[in-house]
Amino acid sequence: MKLLIIGGNGTIGKRVANHYKQQEHEVIIAARTNGDVNVDIADSKSIKSMFEQLGKVDAIVCIAGEAKWAPFNDLTEEDYYIGLKSKLMGQVNIVRIGQHYLNQNGSITLSTGILADDPVLKTTSAAMVNGGIHSFVQAAALEIPTGTRLNVVSLGMVEDAYEKYKDYFPGHNPVPMSKVVNAYVRSIEGKTNGNVIRYYE
């Protein structure tokens, strides 16, 4: 399989990338600056250019995208557009453009998180973007080319980020990294389409 992992150097991305590299698949890492190919997902021209360089792949995985975290009353209208342009429309554009660069039976897997269903303080923008992607995936899966699939992985606080994020998520149980990798495997290798794959602990 030829897999494109956008954000493949991140906390979760490198685990998914290593899993597939160990199984002798061809893994292409896309990142803002230090990938096999560079991409800024907030810019649809950059997404288009990435796919033109790569040609067709069997799986597109996006584990990237920004949204601003801040108290509700500190977030300006413009702050919301950071998330809308990057993690929301960035992922929408990966599907819009990427569907034309998939081999038959290929898949696209997006990423969100528990905030969509169970938000915490300071996450009005991040939660909104995640919830938007959940509904988008269910709608777009009805219309993507026959034989291809589209899903989203929604994770709780992952074990490898526990120290960094634990204070934001009181009482949350970290998700073991083996389950994190399996969530992506379910989307990439399973037959499910239009599924929000939730692993929240």
Add this chain to the structure above:
Amino acid sequence: MKLLIIGGNGTIGKRVANHYKQQEHEVIIAARTNGDVNVDIADSKSIKSMFEQLGKVDAIVCIAGEAKWAPFNDLTEEDYYIGLKSKLMGQVNIVRIGQHYLNQNGSITLSTGILADDPVLKTTSAAMVNGGIHSFVQAAALEIPTGTRLNVVSLGMVEDAYEKYKDYFPGHNPVPMSKVVNAYVRSIEGKTNGNVIRYYE
């Protein structure tokens, strides 16, 4: 009670407005052109100006906002921004600004729809916006001023719009208008906060 109903001349809005007018409440209709007060919810300056004219109210209800319906492969990147600016950020801005114009124990009620959870063809943009608002409401309800409440009403195809929309929703059961009105009453007069009030049939 002094209620502001944004979109109070629409299919659903006029039912909710009539319900409260019959009970001798003070109802102010906001609309793009023919309201008691005019507002364009896609423009946060217009929202701010509306609240400055009105002063404080007991309930803010938004049953307004646009998003473009079209096949996934016909929707351009710009088309998505119609929904992002109007039904999504319009409603976010109504909460951001409106929270400062609520009397103690006041409430804000937003509106979405079944597409968030169970989309149909041509609704990738509309579904996305609805899903985003569901998560936003849950997150923002954690941070709005103590004593005030924020909820969203998510309806299926409503009886009064059945003829217009039935072909888009094969097999869906129309929601009786009495249930539609009650969904808003639950948010306005109940004690619930951060709730997605779903009536899908």
